Amino acid sequence: MDCVFCKIIKGEIPSSKVYEDEKMIIIKDINPQTPIHLLMIPKEHFKGVAEMSAKQSVILGEMFKRLGELERELGLKDGYRIIVNKGENGCQTVPHLHVHILGGKKLNEQMV
Ligand code: AMP
Ligand code: ZN
Numbered sequence: 001m002d003c004v005f006c007k008i009i010k011g012e013i014p015s016s017k018v019y020e021d022e023k024m025i026i027i028k029d030i031n032p033q034t035p036i037h038l039l040m041i042p043k044e045h046f047k048g049v050a051e052m053s054a055k056q057s058v059i060l061g062e063m064f065k066r067l068g069e070l071e072r073e074l075g076l077k078d079g080y081r082i083i084v085n086k087g088e089n090g091c092q093t094v095p096h097l098h099v100h101i102l103g104g105k106k107l108n109e110q111m112v
Pocket of ligand 1: 004027028029030031032039085091092093094095
């Protein structure tokens, strides 16, 4: 499949990985918008929440649980913002669900 995140997960293209387990990877975004800009990506390919199976939705919940446990290790203990872009209006560019994790500074109160 011609998907940049599937290729990263398979090790076919390099990435700055900060965490990996059997369900997901967390990598540094190649074009960071904040001092810490990570992408939390499920290993199973699906485009977005509208396309995920019940099993994949459980995995997504487990990913968030794990993120909570990793906050200190990832430098996020002072807080962060999570964003999932979806579709054209959301400006999703990679059609493999991913959660942006933005932190490392006090973010704008206005989100958009
Ligand atoms: P989105 O616009 O929500 O689909 O976000 C896609 C994100 O993936 C963007 O922030 C890109 O900078 C990031 N990205 C694209 N290719 C790579 C890559 N090879 N390694 C790391 N991040 C990437
Ligand atoms: Zn993919």
